[in-house]
Amino acid sequence: MEFRDLKKQYEVLKPEIDRAMIETAKSSHYIMGQSVKDLESSLAKYVGVNYCKSCSNGTDALTLALKVWDIGVGDAVFVPDFTFFASAEVVALQGATPIFVDVDNDTFNIDALSLEEAIKAVIKEGKLKPKVIIAVDLFGLPANFHEIRKIADKYNLFILEDGAQGFGGMIGDKRACSFGDIATTSFFPAKPLGCYGDGGAVFTDNEQWASLIDSYRVHGKGSFKYDNVRIGLNSRLDTIQAAILQVKFKAFQDYELKDVNNAAMLYTEKLQGKVKTPIIRDGFYSSWAQYTIILNSKEERDALQIKLKDNGIPSMVYYPTPMSKQTAFKEMKMYVETPNSMMLSGCVLSLPIHPYITEEEINKVIENIE
Ligand SMILES: *Cc1c(COP(=O)(O)O)cnc(C)c1O
Numbered sequence: 001m002e003f004r005d006l007k008k009q010y011e012v013l014k015p016e017i018d019r020a021m022i023e024t025a026k027s028s029h030y031i032m033g034q035s036v037k038d039l040e041s042s043l044a045k046y047v048g049v050n051y052c053k054s055c056s057n058g059t060d061a062l063t064l065a066l067k068v069w070d071i072g073v074g075d076a077v078f079v080p081d082f083t084f085f086a087s088a089e090v091v092a093l094q095g096a097t098p099i100f101v102d103v104d105n106d107t108f109n110i111d112a113l114s115l116e117e118a119i120k121a122v123i124k125e126g127k128l129k130p131k132v133i134i135a136v137d138l139f140g141l142p143a144n145f146h147e148i149r150k151i152a153d154k155y156n157l158f159i160l161e162d163g164a165q166g167f168g169g170m171i172g173d174k175r176a177c178s179f180g181d182i183a184t185t186s187f188f189p190a191k192p193l194g195c196y197g198d199g200g201a202v203f204t205d206n207e208q209w210a211s212l213i214d215s216y217r218v219h220g221k222g223s224f225k226y227d228n229v230r231i232g233l234n235s236r237l238d239t240i241q242a243a244i245l246q247v248k249f250k251a252f253q254d255y256e257l258k259d260v261n262n263a264a265m266l267y268t269e270k271l272q273g274k275v276k277t278p279i280i281r282d283g284f285y286s287s288w289a290q291y292t293i294i295l296n297s298k299e300e301r302d303a304l305q306i307k308l309k310d311n312g313i314p315s316m317v318y319y320p321t322p323m324s325k326q327t328a329f330k331e332m333k334m335y336v337e338t339p340n341s342m343m344l345s346g347c348v349l350s351l352p353i354h355p356y357i358t359e360e361e362i363n364k365v366i367e368n369i370e
Contacts, residue, residue, distance in 0.1 A: 001352055001361055003314040004190050008356040013247055020243035033239030039246055040201070046253070047177045047203055051210035054201045054237035055217050058164040058186025061200035062090040062134070064235065065160050065182040068212045069132065071096045076128035078118055078157075080110040081322040081341035083136045087162050088323045097128055100324045102338040106279040108138045108292065112147035114336050119155050121335040132158045137166025137176050139318070139350075140192060140287035141280060145171060145179040160184070164200075167193045168257045168287030176287065177203045187237075187245060192260075192287040193252050195241040256355035260288045263357050267291055270366045290318055291353040293369075298346040304369065305349055311368050316350045 002008070010017065020035075027033060036054055044052035055061050071077060073095040079088045081100040091098040099122060102114035115133065122128050133152055135143035143161070152159050161180025163169075169176035177183040180203075185191070187199030202213050215221050220232030264286065268277045276294040280286055295301040301317070308315050322341040323329055351365055 001313055001364070002354075003316060003352045004354045005356050006189055006194070009248075009251075009354075012356070013251055016247045017244055020247050021240060024240040024243045027239070030239050031236055033242070035239050035242035035246055036237055039237075039242040039249070042246075042249065043201060044203065046249075047175045047183075049178050049183075049203045050205045050207065052201050052203050053210060053213040053217065054199065054242065055213075056200060056233075056235040056237065057198040058162075058184060058188060058191075058200040059086040059090060060217075060233060060235040061164075061184035061186070061202045062086065062160065062162060063093065063233065064202050064213050064216050065184060066090060066094045066096070066132070067216050067232075068182065068209045069158055071131055074129055075131040076122045077132045077134060078110075078115055078130070079134045079323065080136055080138070081324050081338040082108060082319065082344050083138060083162070083323065084164070084319065085323070085326065085328075086164070087134055087136050088329065091134070092329075096131070098323070098329070098332065099128075099335055100322070100329075100332065100338060100341075102336060102340050103138075103344070104144075105294075105340045105344070107141055107144070107281065108278075108344065109141060109143040110135050110148065111340070112144060112151060114338070115148070116151050118336045119151070119157075123155075125335075130155055130157055132160050134160045134162055135180065136162040136164075137169055139278070139292055140165055140169055140289040141278070142166055142169045142171050142176045142179060142284060142286075149179075158182070163203075164188075165191060165289035166287060167191065168252065170285035172283050181206070182209060187241065190289075192257075192289050193245065193249060195245050195248070197238070197241055199237045199241045199245065201237070257287060259355040260353060261286070263353055263355070263362060264288045264291055266359060266362050267351065267353070267366070270362070271369065274370060288353055290316075290350040292318065292348050292350045294344065295347045295349060301347050301349050308365070308368055311364075313365055313368060314352060317345075317348060318350050319348075320345055
């Protein structure tokens with residue numbers, strides 16, 4: 001059994017993907033070719049924002065957003081303590097200070113109460129200037145943007161939506177990557193919409209920010225490529241990745257997103273009353289980057305993972321270490337306690353899930369959990 005079966009996906013899409021790759025090879029427009037432009041406009045339309053700017057990966061996408069807002073030394077950026085390292089790494093890389101905030105036990109996403117408490121503590125201390133909230137759509141579920149927006153407005157902060165795992169999710173009829181003032185996603189192969197290497201994108205409605213991203217992603221270019229008006233990055237999406245993504249995006253819209261939701265529903269139905277399953281609140285829709293259960297203790301979690309492995313079932317611990325306990329961040333000051341993040345890192349286990357998983361495979365996982 002595969003944790004995320006990218007081989008099976010390739011088998012299904014092979015004729016179209018092979019054609020896309022060969023066409024790109026023939027075109028010789030390997031950088032910023034037509035597929036990049038076409039992909040950007042179809043992604044913007046799907047998400048429901050004015051601008052999509054592709055880039056080299058989801059981490060650069062976050063960095064580009066922070067650069068647009070000129071985030072640096074002395075700025076406080078609020079980040080969930082329970083997330084992938086990149087969400088906080090980009091803040092420190094800009095010279096700003098990540099402030100770790102706790103998450104909600106049911107949704108794995110940033111907790112509004114903890115967020116506001118952290119903002120107040122930073123303001124009270126008076127050393128750092130609160131600037132940005134990075135809200136992560138963890139495991140495919142959009143963060144609680146209704147609550148987060150209220151807090152952002154109250155304290156005059158930007159929202160950066162880290163939608164690396166969230167592409168395709170929804171709140172009501174609005175898509176993930178449309179909730180932040182700027183939102184980002186990743187096309188890393190294992191994400192809900194992945195390419196055959198690294199890739200990412202930035203989304204916004206703001207024309208001025210979109211044109212700044214255009215500049216920052218190509219060495220801070222001005223009116224032409226060899227006019228450099230600011231310090232930027234080399235962060236473009238390869239044409240061949242865009243061409244592959246065009247094929248995969250069609251499958252994603254046609255059936256993959258529905259099928260992965262059906263798989264998640266099956267898991268939840270069959271695991272009811274046996275382990276704590278993910279909770280999707282009313283009006284929310286997940287793209288199921290992960291299907292993550294919570295066990296009663298680290299011992300129970302670790303024992304289950306070994307048992308699954310012995311029976312040929314891969315599982316993963318996303319994430320074993322909260323940001324605040326990472327060696328790279330051990331000097332960071334904590335403004336709030338993060339007990340939920342601590343508990344989750346010890347007790348979570350992500351099960352195999354993807355659009356091509358079969359009911360038999362799900363049944364086998366469930367039998368072993370039972
Ligand atoms: C994967 C991921 C990123 C980084 O994306 P890359 O394309 O790997 O750079 C950032 N944030 C979260 C939450 C992620 O899961």
